[in-house]
Amino acid sequence: MATVLITGCDRGLGEEFAQQYASKGDRVIATCLHPEQLSARRQFGSNVEIVRLDVTDEEAVLRLAGDLQGQKIDILINNAGIPGPHHLLQQTDIQLWRRMLEVNLIAPFVxxxxxxxxxxxxxxxxxxxxxxxxxxxxxxxxxSSYAYRSSKAGLNMVMKNFAIDLGPRQICVIGIHPGKVAAAGESGLSVAASVERMRSVIEESGPHQTGAFYNYNGQILPW
Structure with a gap:
């Protein structure tokens, strides 16, 4: 049984990651901004611990790490993020940009x-x-999409740096694009299918794959 820590489990990909790993029988630590909302939608088993966490609160992150001191985490999934909106140049919102960098870039590093x-x-x-x-x-x-693009480009660099710095410890660090996930009622890649394919990428990865940037289907993406 693996132990999996997932951030941003309030909805979407994070919620689905928690569900799929829990269904496998893994121990899941699912962090959320609003745990009560997730608990109201999902009835997980005893192998899932839902934890309130704001990933931009460094003290809260360090406190959770301290609470779990001495425990192993096989897979850490940095999923929490702000997905949009994708503004045109003239509509760029500087305050949103700062918030997006905090959530999408700095928080995963922390x-x-x-x-x-x-x-x-x-x-x-x-x-x-x-x-x-x-x-x-x-x-x-x-x-366009200056805020979102720059936050994810920066995240890719953080990932690559971690891969290099943690390589001697045999820790595999990868980035994954979840694909274009269709909204409810639309045709296209479902959340469940995206997460299932990303889980395959994660589970097949090892020290030799560290530093790679993958599409959800395992294809290597260019920087």
Whole structure:
């Protein structure tokens, strides 16, 4: 049984990650801004611990790491993030940009740094960052979305740095693009399908894959 810590489980990908890992019988630590809302929607078993956590609150992150001191975390999934809106140049919101950098870029660094020793203590030793192909400079041919693109491009650099710095400890650090997930009622990639494919990428990864930026289907994405 693996231990999986997932941030941003209030809804969407994070909620689905928690559900799928829990269904496998893994121990899941699901962090949320509003745990009561998740508990009202999902009836998890005893292998899931729902924890209130604001990932931008460094003291709260360090407190949780302290509460779990001495325990192993096989897989740490940095999922919490602000997905949009994707403004055009003239509509760029500077305050939102600052908030997005705090949540999408700085918080995953703080969380990963706080839990390095927990991950190092485990067998799988994986830290995954849920990124986006919109953070790829090579793939940007449409412009706009300054806040979101820069937050994910920065996240990719943080991921790469962690991969290099933690490589000697055999910790695998990867970034994953979840794909274009369709909203409820629309056709396209479902949340469940996206998470299932990303889980496959995570579970097949090891020290030799560290520092890679993956599409949800396992394809390597360019920076």
């Amino acid at each position: 969380v990963s740094h706080a839990f390095v020793e927990h991950v190092a203590r485990s067998e799988q030793k994986v830290i995954a960052f849920i990124s986006s192909r919109m953070g790829s400079i090579s793939l940007n041919n449409t412009g």
